Amino acid sequence: MPTQRKTAIVELVLAGNVTGQSLPLTHERVFEVVLTFDGVGVDAKRFCSPLNDAEWRDFSVSLSKCNVERQTRNFPIANGIRDLGAQLYEALADLSPALAAFLKLTAVPRRLVIQTRRPELHLLPWGAMVDADGQNLAESDCSVVQAWDRFAFDKPLHFSDSINLVEEFGIDTRARTAGSLAVLPPEITRVPLPHGMADILHLEEHGDRVANRIGGADAASLLKYKDAGIALLWSCFSNSGGNSWGDSPALILHRGGGLDAATDDGAALVLSFQSELNYEDAAGISRAFYADVFGPAASRDPESALVRIRATKYEDEFEFCNWASMTVYLRQPLDLSALPLNGPRTPAELWSEDGVLAGDPAWTSIAAAVSGLQPGAIVAVPAGAGEIPAVLPKALFGVWIGNVVRLDGADNPVPDGTLRALNLDPADAPTTGTTDRLLWFFRTIEHFGSPLLIWTGTRPQHLEFLKLSDTVSSLTFLLMYGPEPVLTLAELVDLNRLDEAKKIYDASNRNDLDHVSAYYAFSRSDCKAEQAEACLARIQSAFERALLSGNFVSRFRAIPRTAEQVKAGVFPDTATTAAGEPGSKVGGLLKRQCEEQFYRQAIELVTGETLLRDRGRARHELAYCMNVQNRPHTAEILYRLAVQDLERAPVNVRDTIWNAALAACLRDWADLLARSPDKLDQAGTLLNRALAIHAFHGRALQIAYSLATRAQIALTGCRIKQAIDDAMEACNRFEDCATWNGWVSAFSILLDALAEGRETERMLPLIEMASERIAASNLAAGKRRDMQRGLEFRKAQAHWIAGRLEPAREELNTLIQEIASDETFAASPLAEQIQHLAKFLGVQVTVAPAGQGRSSGRV
DSSP: OOOOOEEEEEEEEOTTOOSOOOOOOOSSOOBEEEEEETTEEEOOOOBOOSOOHHHHHHHHHHHHHHHHSOSGGGHHHHHHHHHHHHHHHHHHHTTOHHHHHHHHOOSOOEEEEEEESOGGGGGSOGGGOBOTTSOBGGGGTEEEEEESSOOOTTOOEEOOSSEEEEEEEOTTSTTTTHHHHTTOOTTEEEEETTSSOOSEEEEEOOEETTTTEETTEEGGGGGGGTTOSEEEEESTTTTOOSSTTOOOHHHHHHHOSOTTOSSOOSOSEEEEESSOOOHHHHHHHHHHHHHHHHSSSOOOOHHHHHHHHHHHHHHHOGGGTHHHHEEEEESSOEEOTTSOOOOOEESGGGEEOOOOOTTOHHHHHHHHHHHTOOTTOEEEEOOOSSOOOSSEEGGGGTTOOSOEEEEESSSSSSOHHHHHHTTOOGGGSOOSOHHHHHHHHHHHHTTSSSOEEEEEEEOHHHHHHHHHOGGGTTOEEEEEEOOOOOOOHHHHHHTTOHHHHHHHOOSSSOOHHHHHHHHHHHHHHTOOHHHHHHHHHTOOOHHHHHHHHHHHHHHHSBOOOOHHHHHHTOSOGGGOOOTTSOOOBOOHHHHHHHHHHHHHHHHHHOOGGGHHHHHHHHHHHHHHHHHHTTOHHHHHHHHHHHHHHHHHSOGGGOSHHHHHHHHHHHHHHHHHHTTOGGGHHHHHHHHHHHHHHHHHTTOHHHHHHHHHHHHHHHHHTTOHHHHHHHHHHHHHHHHHTTOHHHHHHHHHHHHHHHHHTTOHHHHHHHHHHHHHHHHTSSSOHHHHHHHHHHHHHHHHHHHHHTTOHHHHHHHHHHHHHHHHHOHHHHTSHHHHHHHHHHHHHTOEEEEOOTTSOOEEEEO
16 A cells, blocks of 8 residues: 655746746746645745756766765765755755654655756755755655646556556666566566556666767657656666756656646656666666565555665665665656555465365354454454464465465564565564564564464464554454463463462472562562562572562562571661561661662672673662662663663573563663653653563553553653543553552543643542542552542642632641651651642641640641
């Protein structure tokens, strides 16, 4: 399918010139500008060419030098050409703020059309334009094309289900582009000259810039192909003449007639070149074009293929300036979606030519699912009693027009063989884990022509992984679940099946991973320290014990009883208590000191092949501790170091512990940045990766935390509706996990979003609902009271935002009294916020000591 592109048309008109006769380029000549965005007009300034005739000649000579003399010392010349592209960009951006904003867009497919009946303006290097950062517009998916008249942005040219390609090769051109035609699919009929009308014209001939000829014939002789849908002119100077005011062969073919032609009826798309065309460039660009449009990739989108080629040339072959020489004329978008192009069924070893047995119950549900598939759908077929066959019959998916790619299992669903079958280089794929590799694969093939991905041997969490990943919106999936496996204790905890995990946990004959997983099962579900501490004490690894001890201090405000650490004298005697009871409670300052000391001790204990993995884990926990202590700069440095350690860890230690730590670190780092408006792009990138990894492994609680962070990012970015939706979804997931600390954090973001929208009438009943939920939760009494106080403060805030000051003062008065009577509460950050608002609102605090009358004072 053709890419839907936002389209800006910049029409340049020379007032008083009705003949269209070519004129030399000058700085002084003023052109009127008609600017439209998808058909809607916008005011614009007038345009003057940043190049005059002499400067254009210098540019043309430099461009030819770079294309002919292919060597790295061309960089200074190439930089000069890029500077010209920057000047042309600035001249356009200055025409209108709306156009400047359009040019600055990123990750948005768009099309910039330079439309003019001025031949000399078509010789300007529009394809060489770069922004202020030196980025070519193609790198941000902007297609820069030229048109003679009336670009039909809303009327695509539809090709039929078979295409006729006319080819011509010059006697002495060495037919360098012929190899790219050898791989064309059978739906494209190759016809030598002069037979028939060309859907695609493939012309490889020598060009003569002085005589303005191609292959010994004048440019006008190309008009017999003016009805071609696509014309590819593999010819030197096919878009350039001997001066800055000549009509190029490409322009004549695109225009389809003389200067005074009443209609624009030339070739729909013309690819041409402003300078000499190197043999290697002709072969490489031709091969890449046909592979992208008709090969295994089968994008069926010639325009987007040329955008990708220009971006690649700019990135990889900057000094040759082929990216600046390429010129694309376009009359209207092209739609080749009717072409069947049944692509490969890959990888070949997982497909069979055998037919499907009629009535075979093993294929009934699959056949029904395939027949009803719509592009972009994600459908799962439940697991049956048997194993999924190692080889699937091609006939079962014969109704799907396009590529069908099979992914298998969760360990390595996209092997190198699958990538090679799709003309992708395995060396380009990430090596930082299965999830990163999958997301890269999805992004890479999303421009393919309607691929269907059959993913066998999956589990339900992979369906959620696809739904939570933004990169798969244009792909179609059929998931075939495998039989339910026997889950490990760690997998049960990831899936939040905590009761099952506790049932299978046995203190004897268990490894450290089981003890760690059981620790989380007990601490998360019951919020009691005794069982969690018992699991911690059974851990053999000193590193794992130190790491989890820091978590224990953070979670329970107590020091766990670890015999080895007591004997070493690392911690004070308050760590020892009677057997069977949790460690001594510690105050806020001592808690932070002990937690930090455990994590630093863990870093010191790391040795051996797990050094990078485990040091990254410990640095992550220390970073989180620093963030809680309101030391964000130190935390961010540690997060970055932790991710670097984890990504450099050897492949043999990249286990479930590793990917869980990587995803958790990415999410916590994103959460740190989520309240900084200038860091939201970075936060979003980190979070998307973290969310994908957690979803792939079915980590229910971590998904909830990730959605809460996504809600905060949306709130900071003033996307209120998305913030509300994500916060509500996070609350629901936290409630499913019975994790009320997380529930309150997500609910707080929801209230912030409502407050930002001044929807206080929605806030108040929600606060009452939240109070009821917390009262019925499994939290300890003290924790419930802390959360209730937070809700009461939010109620006061809601009244204040709505302008109801007396109800706000009443809520604050009650809280101020509790601050006065509770030293622990008085030392909390919430108390500081309460006192700050109370002082601002001039709260009259009424205190009634026991046995005495009420007295009043002012805060």
